[in-house]
Amino acid sequence: MALYAIGDLHLHYQSVLKAPGQLHDRVWKNHEEKFRKNCEKLLTDEDTLVLVGDHSWGKKLAECETDLQYIRDLPGRKILTRGNHDMFWDAKKTGQLNAMFQPELTFLQDSYESYRDYALVGTKGFTFEGPFYLDRRGRIAGWDEEAEIRARKLVKRELERLRKSFELAKADGFRKYIMFLHYPPTNILEELAKGPEARRSGFIDMAEEYGAEQVIYAHCHGESRFHDSIHGEYRGRTYHLVSGDFLRWKPLKILD
Ligand SMILES: [Fe+2]
Numbered sequence: 062m063a064l065y066a067i068g069d070l071h072l073h074y075q076s077v078l079k080a081p082g083q084l085h086d087r088v089w090k091n092h093e094e095k096f097r098k099n100c101e102k103l104l105t106d107e108d109t110l111v112l113v114g115d116h117s118w119g120k121k122l123a124e125c126e127t128d129l130q131y132i133r134d135l136p137g138r139k140i141l142t143r144g145n146h147d148m149f150w151d152a153k154k155t156g157q158l159n160a161m162f163q164p165e166l167t168f169l170q171d172s173y174e175s176y177r178d179y180a181l182v183g184t185k186g187f188t189f190e191g192p193f194y195l196d197r198r199g200r201i202a203g204w205d206e207e208a209e210i211r212a213r214k215l216v217k218r219e220l221e222r223l224r225k226s227f228e229l230a231k232a233d234g235f236r237k238y239i240m241f242l243h244y245p246p247t248n249i250l251e252e253l254a255k256g257p258e259a260r261r262s263g264f265i266d267m268a269e270e271y272g273a274e275q276v277i278y279a280h281c282h283g284e285s286r287f288h289d290s291i292h293g294e295y296r297g298r299t300y301h302l303v304s305g306d307f308l309r310w311k312p313l314k315i316l317d
């Protein structure tokens with residue numbers, strides 16, 4: 062029995078592919094087949110696979126049915142969290158999705174799931190991604206301040222959702238947590254900041270407050286984005302990027 066994670070499958074069996082590079086890129090070409098084969102090799106039905114968002118390019122549920130069926134057919138118990146492209150999934154209507162797809166798929170939103178004595182908590186998260194203005198040397202010299210104010214509001218809302226997930230698990234007696242986000246836990250400015258405030262964000266603070274052992278995130282795909290945020294040990298917990306192309310479509314084992 063093991064816990065695995067991956068994100069950013071960006072399936073498009075029934076929808077318009079908005080990243081045509083997916084069809085030709087060496088890593089992305091036939092990624093559905095590569096991923097399915099890796100899952101069949103690695104996972105058994107005793108295992109749990111957490112898919113951390115950007116499941117489908119489909120905008121409506123009717124455009125995602127084959128994509129969700131593909132996920133349903135993978136071995137093991139599947140838990141899904143939301144990504145920024147998952148337009149088919151209205152957070153407020155998560156109950157309806159669970160009624161339709163459980164027990165094969167569980168849509169995690171404002172809730173938690175258990176794995177052994179761990180609570181799997183999470184939310185989509187949010188990260189300010191610019192626009193940034195660069196100087197002649199390519200260094201960040203400024204950014205769209207209105208966009209940053211909007212981003213702060215989204216971060217605040219996502220932190221409230223994340224806290225709800227932690228609190229529900231805590232109220233049920235859980236003390237060990239694995240935290241899942243779609244967006245990276247820090248943005249570029251937080252990564253570049255110097256001094257004691259470097260690499261701080263509300264998401265990192267919350268992981269530390271509740272003592273999450275691992276923080277799992279995706280969203281950063283394409284090689285230029287792989288190092289946007291934290292990898293490995295940092296202040297007592299472990300951070301893992303699990304975007305599918307970064308993992309070359311091999312789900313990452315999080316726990317035995
Ligand atoms: Fe993505």
Ligand SMILES: [Fe+2]
Binds near residue numbers: 145
């Ligand atoms: Fe994303």
